[in-house]
Amino acid sequence: MLIVMNSDAEQGEIEGVVRAVESLGCRAHVMSGASRTAVGVTGNEEAIDSGPFATLPGVAEAIRVTKPFKLTSLDARPEPTIVDVGGAKIGGGSLAIIAGPCAVESHEQAFAVAEAVQRSGAQFFRGGAFKPRTSPYSFAGLGEEGLKILAEVREKFGLRMVTEALDESTVDLVEKYADMIQIGSRNMQNFTLLRRAGRSHLPVLLKRGMAATLEEWLLAAEYVMSEGNYQIVLCERGVRTFSQHARNTLDLAAIPAMRRISHLPLIIDAAHGTGHNYMVGPLARAGVAAGADGVMIEVHPRPESALSDGEQTLTLEEYERLVQQLRTIHAAIA
Ligand code: PEP
Ligand code: MN
Numbered sequence: 001m002l003i004v005m006n007s008d009a010e011q012g013e014i015e016g017v018v019r020a021v022e023s024l025g026c027r028a029h030v031m032s033g034a035s036r037t038a039v040g041v042t043g044n045e046e047a048i049d050s051g052p053f054a055t056l057p058g059v060a061e062a063i064r065v066t067k068p069f070k071l072t073s074l075d076a077r078p079e080p081t082i083v084d085v086g087g088a089k090i091g092g093g094s095l096a097i098i099a100g101p102c103a104v105e106s107h108e109q110a111f112a113v114a115e116a117v118q119r120s121g122a123q124f125f126r127g128g129a130f131k132p133r134t135s136p137y138s139f140a141g142l143g144e145e146g147l148k149i150l151a152e153v154r155e156k157f158g159l160r161m162v163t164e165a166l167d168e169s170t171v172d173l174v175e176k177y178a179d180m181i182q183i184g185s186r187n188m189q190n191f192t193l194l195r196r197a198g199r200s201h202l203p204v205l206l207k208r209g210m211a212a213t214l215e216e217w218l219l220a221a222e223y224v225m226s227e228g229n230y231q232i233v234l235c236e237r238g239v240r241t242f243s244q245h246a247r248n249t250l251d252l253a254a255i256p257a258m259r260r261i262s263h264l265p266l267i268i269d270a271a272h273g274t275g276h277n278y279m280v281g282p283l284a285r286a287g288v289a290a291g292a293d294g295v296m297i298e299v300h301p302r303p304e305s306a307l308s309d310g311e312q313t314l315t316l317e318e319y320e321r322l323v324q325q326l327r328t329i330h331a332a333i334a
Contacts, residue, residue, distance in 0.1 A: 001048050002076055003039040004060045013058025014039065020056060024048065029225070031077045036060070040071045042226045069218040069262075071225040072232075077263040083203050083231045086160040086179035088123040090203075090233050091265030095330040096294025097122035097323055098162055098205075098267065102309035103131050103139065104146035112301045114153045116316040120323040124180075125150070125159040126296060130166045131308060132186045139307040147177035154179070162205055168196040175202055185210050185237060185272070188220045198227025207235045207269070214254060218262055234258065234266045235296060236287075238273030247275020247312070250283050255290045267294035271312040277303065280314060281322050288329045295326060 003017050014030060017039050021028035026048070029040040041048060050062035067073055082092040090096040099117045104110050104127040117125050129146025131139065142149070150161045161178035165171040166187065174181050180203050187193055188209035197204045204224050208217050221232050236255065238248025250273030258266050268287030270280045284295045300306045303313035314322065 001041040001044075001050055001053070002063045002065050002070070003041070003050075003053050003056075004063065005037045005039070005058050006060045007036045009037060009058035009060075013056070017053065017056055017059060020053065027226070027228075029071055029076075029228070029230070031071070031230070033077050033079045035079065038076055040065075040076050042070065068215060069222050071230070072218045072221045072262045072264055074261060074263055079263065081230070081232075081263045081265060083233050083265055085124065085162070085203050088160050090124075090267070091293045093334070094293070095288065095326065096124060096233075096265075096267060097297070097326070098124040098126050098294060099297040099299050099319060099323075100126040100162075101128075101300045101306065102271075102298050102313065103128045103141050103307055104149050105142070105307050107149050107152070109301060110149045110153050111156070113299050113316070114157045114159060116299065116320060118157045118159060120320050121327075122323065123160055124162055125153055125157070126162040126182070126298075127153075128164050128182075128308075130164055130170050132164070132166055132184050133308070144173055147173055151177040165193070165197070167193055171196050171200060175200055178202070180205055180233075183207060183220075188212055188217065191223055194220055194223035195227050198224040198229045200229055203231035203233065204229060205233050205235055205267075207237050207272075208239065208251075208254070210238075210240045210248070212239070214257060214261070221262075221264060232264050233293070234262075234264050235269050236266060236273065236292075237269035237296075246273075246279060248273050250274060250287070252283075252286055252290050255287065255292050259291065265293040267296055268292040269296040271296065271298040271309065275312050277312055277314060277318075280312060281318070281325070284322060285325055285329055288326050289333060291333070297322065 053062035131141040270283035
């Protein structure tokens with residue numbers, strides 16, 4: 001159920017609704033927006049009678065939610081969510097550039113990339129310390145050492161750190177050193193991880209599962225939100241198809257499709273979405289043109305010797321040129 005408050009509802013009236021929801025043993029999620037506040041209800045096993053809620057002071061209407069996703073939907077919040085990552089914003093009309101190496105490999109490598117990322121005017125640095133690799137014999141990241149390097153990069157360059165957590169214990173570590181928890185494709189339906197991220201004070205970057213429908217993806221976001229963390233950015237990173245010319249098929253149609261159903265910001269990862277250096281620019285440009293709130297880009301001083309994902313990684317020069325183009329496109333469609 002969704003309880004929509006009058007646009008001039010007072011704080012005390014919102015609190016009254018929260019108490020009424022909690023008295024039923026359910027959880028109340030206060031979704032405040034510029035035009036109005038709504039209170040989402042979760043935790044009920046059966047439908048709740050909306051009648052008594054509709055007559056509470058300050059309530060405009062109490063609606064039964066028939067869609068499988070509740071808190072992520074535009075019904076819960078008609079205006080776009082803006083996610084705050086250590087004071088920098090994603091969503092709401094700005095263009096977020098999240099760039100960095102696939103994996104943090106060394107102090108020197110991370111600092112070289114961070115310098116270019118900062119110079120480009122981007123605010124977010126990505127780098128994996130815990131890498132989910134297809135083969136157990138591949139480089140799996142530096143672990144906590146990698147996070148410590150990220151913390152140094154943050155200190156020196158003032159960039160916000162985005163890094164992947166693989167399980168509940170790595171969320172604890174990411175919380176210690178970084179600004180945003182990335183949940184990767186392979187873990188999009190790792191429900192204990194999603195719930196743990198939902199109890200974090202850090203925002204979450206939720207990548208689309210390799211074969212996930214938009215509904216499954218939003219339900220994964222609901223796991224995070226239902227625990228009380230509403231700060232989620234979705235990341236389209238391509239899905240598996242019969243196509244052989246690219247590692248994945250970047251689903252650009254997901255951008256307008258998601259906009260129609262959810263208030264969450266959505267960014268595009270053209271690196272994992274294509275798997276090829278020469279495809280990253282065209283698809284990232286297309287993503288921005290299609291209305292994405294940002295892009296994720298893999299960058300390395302020497303992609304040919306990167307310990308992971310070198311084939312889809314840009315050089316520092318390629319990266320800087322691309323960012324200029326993305327800004328031009330973004331300005332043109334604003
Ligand atoms: C990554 O961002 O480095 C990554 C592993 O991505 P994905 O989860 O999309 O495969
Ligand atoms: Mn990668």
